Amino acid sequence: MDYIHLREMQFFGYHGVLPEETVLGQRFRASVSLAVDLQQAGKTDNLDNTVSYVGVYDICREVIEGKPFKLIEAVAEAVASRVLSQYEGQVKGCRVEIIKPDPPIPGHYKEVAVEIVRGIFQ
Template identity: 50%
Template structure:
């Protein structure tokens, strides 16, 4: 299967297990790898035969700047399912959501959750 990468998408959301995260918000990053057959688009040079990167960004924005949740796992799962629901050409996707500078004791650069989901 071919792969399309959309990396380093940046958002500001109000997700987290602590009240201050929900009140102050923080940055979140998303990286997606989309598995699909790119041959039809490659032959036709037609955007309708593949995934529009701008629409992938819009889907990520909808989730990561949307309704607050407690867990990065929830954000990651929601984005994966939204991509599969919204783009029929995607057969599977790998979604990684990163939360830089989490408010937990110790020195952390970031935490991240990465999942792979396939079309049923």
């Protein structure tokens, strides 16, 4: 299996359970990995034989900067679902990590994150 990775994309959104998260918003980071067959793209050097990084980035931006969700689990699910739907037949599996670097919880930690895997991802 071959993979395309989009790492540490940064967006601003209004996801969260607490009122201040939905009013003030906050930064989110996202990483997406796609399980795809890249052999034809490598042989032909033709964009039609791969998945557009721009298209995947746009999906992430639209979901994360769009309609607010309470849970970052739901954000990750929406990203994976849209990627698999838009690139049906090309993308065999999708791994999505959504990182909330500054959640409004007391304590010392680097960040909180969820990671989901959908489809075939070895």
